[in-house]
Amino acid sequence: MSMRKQITSTQNPFIKELIKLQEKSRFRKKLGVFLVEGVREISLALKGGYTINTMLICPEIATPNTLDFIHDQAIQIIELTKAVYKKVAYRDSTEGVIAIVKSKEFSLNKLTFKHKTPLILVAEAPEKPGNIGALLRTADAANLDAVIIANPKTDLYNPNIIRSSVGCLFTTKIATGSSHEIIQFLKEKDIAIYCTTLQNSNAYYKEDFTVASAIVVGTEAEGLSEIWRNNATKNIKIPMQGEIDSMNVSVAAAIVIFEAKRQRKFNT
Numbered sequence: 001m002s003m004r005k006q007i008t009s010t011q012n013p014f015i016k017e018l019i020k021l022q023e024k025s026r027f028r029k030k031l032g033v034f035l036v037e038g039v040r041e042i043s044l045a046l047k048g049g050y051t052i053n054t055m056l057i058c059p060e061i062a063t064p065n066t067l068d069f070i071h072d073q074a075i076q077i078i079e080l081t082k083a084v085y086k087k088v089a090y091r092d093s094t095e096g097v098i099a100i101v102k103s104k105e106f107s108l109n110k111l112t113f114k115h116k117t118p119l120i121l122v123a124e125a126p127e128k129p130g131n132i133g134a135l136l137r138t139a140d141a142a143n144l145d146a147v148i149i150a151n152p153k154t155d156l157y158n159p160n161i162i163r164s165s166v167g168c169l170f171t172t173k174i175a176t177g178s179s180h181e182i183i184q185f186l187k188e189k190d191i192a193i194y195c196t197t198l199q200n201s202n203a204y205y206k207e208d209f210t211v212a213s214a215i216v217v218g219t220e221a222e223g224l225s226e227i228w229r230n231n232a233t234k235n236i237k238i239p240m241q242g243e244i245d246s247m248n249v250s251v252a253a254a255i256v257i258f259e260a261k262r263q264r265k266f267n268t
Contacts (some may be wrong), residue, residue, distance in 0.1 A: 059079055118145035121139050135253055139222045203239050
C-alpha cells in the first residue's frame with residue numbers, strides 16, 4: 001500500500017469535495033464516484049465488483065484490523081483526524097472507515113440473469129430512499145435475479161439508500177430505464193409482467209409465478225401508471241381486511257415476492 005497522507009483541517013479543499021459528494025447527486029455524477037461508510041458496506045461493494053479509489057480512515061476510531069478486509073489491494077489510504085472524519089461521515093457509527101468508490105452504470109441492455117426463469121422486481125418512480133433501501137434488502141433476502149427502477153427520481157448512490165439498504169445496493173443486479181424501455185425489455189425476454197394495482201386485478205396468490213416473472217410495484221401515493229396496467233400480463237392485488245386499501249410499498253413487494261419464492265420452492 002502507498003504511503004499514507006494525513007488531513008487535519010476541515011477546511012481542506014479535498015474534504016470540502018467529500019462533503020459535496022455526500023450531499024449532491026449532481027457532483028457524484030460529475031466525478032463518477034460516491035462514498036461508502038462502514039466495513040460491512042465496503043466489503044459488500046468489493047464483493048459486488050465495485051472499484052475503490054481511496055480509503056479514508058480515522059485511527060482514533062478504527063480498530064487495528066479495520067482494513068484487513070481489503071487485503072493487499074493497491075488502494076490509497078488517507079488518514080483523517082476525528083474532527084475531520086466526523087465532518088465527512090454521514091453516520092455516527094461507521095467504524096472509522098469511508099471508501100471513495102467508482103460508480104457503475106445501471107444499464108438495462110447489459111442486464112443478465114442467473115436463472116432461466118428469472119424473478120425480477122420492478123419499482124416505478126420510487127422516491128423515498130428508505131423505501132428503495134428496503135426494496136433492495138427484500139431483493140437480496142429473496143435472491144432475486146434483478147431489481148429494475150423505472151423512471152428513477154432518486155440517485156441510487158444517495159447515502160440514505162446505501163445506509164437503508166445495508167449495502168444490498170451492491171449485492172443486487174440493478175438496472176434503470178423508462179417505463180416504455182423496461183416493458184419492451186421484459187416482453188422481448190418473454191418475462192410475464194405482474195402489476196400490483198387495485199384496478200381489474202386478481203388476488204396475488206392465484207397467479208403462477210413459476211414462469212419468468214417481473215413483479216411491478218408503484219408508489220404508495222399514486223400507484224402504478226397506466227402504461228404498466230395496460231401492458232400487464234396480469235394485474236394483481238393483496239386483499240386487504242382492514243379500513244385502508246394500501247400498505248408500504250416494500251412490505252407489499254415482500255409479500256408477493258415470497259409467494260413467488262414459495263411457489264418455486266425457494267429453488268430460484
